[in-house]
Amino acid sequence: MEPSNLTRRLKDLEDNIKKDFALLKDYEDALRDEDDPRRKGKYNRAIEQLRESANRYQQEYDQLHQQITGESTVQMHSVAMQLEQMNKKLDQLYVGQKAIYGNINHLRQGLLAHYEAGEKNIISAITNQLNESQVTTISALLDAIEANQVSDAEMQNILSSIQEGLSILQQRAVTLPGSQGDIVEVINAPQMDFKHRLKVAVPLIPFILDYEGELELGTGINLKEALKQFMARLRLIGG
Structure with missing residues (x-):
């Protein structure tokens, strides 16, 4: 592949990661203030879609990493850092939501204990x-x-x-x-x-x-x- 095409692919990848990371932060803020379980579920499904996107971005990055050398490595490093930040944020949200759901499920089980089978x-x-x-x-x-x-x-x-x-x-x-x-x-x-x-x-x-x-x-x-x-x-x- 021509260097110009590689550079373009890398730039597109970088732009997509930036957009999704900004969207991820918006979902994080929305989840923090949201009480409605249905809307929370909607945000969590959207976050899972972003995780799938992050996996695809990682595959794209790995392919480009094998082909790009020289001066483009600076930009490659920048993309790698952005991917790392995005994956770290996804992991934090996953752990946080898992803890929340674990707590509310415990509370729901306690509530159900008031009722007959x-x-x-x-x-x-x-x-x-x-x-x-x-x-x-x-x-x-x-x-x-x-x-x-x-x-x-x-x-x-x-x-x-x-x-x-x-x-x-x-x-x-x-x-x-x-x-x-x-x-x-x-x-x-x-x-x-x-x-x-x-x-x-x-x-x-x-x-x-x-x-x-x-x-x-x-x-x-x-x-x-x-x-x-x-x-x-x-x-x-x-x-």
Whole structure:
């Protein structure tokens, strides 16, 4: 291959690495501030695509390294350093995300421990869509329910709000995670223990909160504010 073509290939490689490295840093910043699990998944898939690109760049670099000598070695060294930085950043993101997912998976397993074996599949489909903060909040509320720290009136208000919110979401054809029919059946089953019905309903609170401003619940209860006040009270009890 002519030296000019080799130099052009090297320049194109360098430009592509720079663009992808800048994109990688943007994804890193986005992941740091993102709470939505679905959007996090989207960013992580994009990062995996950049890892595949980095592998291709390494192959291209190795081919060029065998053919380019002389004055171009300075530029080769620059490209090698950029590749090293990109791979290092990819590895850091991988380790960081693995630790985060390991922690949230541990929290989700703790939350599922509140449920019977037959209900864990239903609940896990919901909890897999919750972020770490939401899982922590729901787990604390479940602990409080089981420890009888929630009054009957509070439990009734929370369950009524969730039932009404679900009913409105169904009317608007809003799809919730997992088998919505199974969830609604348990929550509305009058023969089932009231506290148990509430425990099944509680993980749905974050999804209902996403729509609460639009739902205009007839109960007159601001579910977000009620939850906020209740969690504040729990912290006082815990302290």
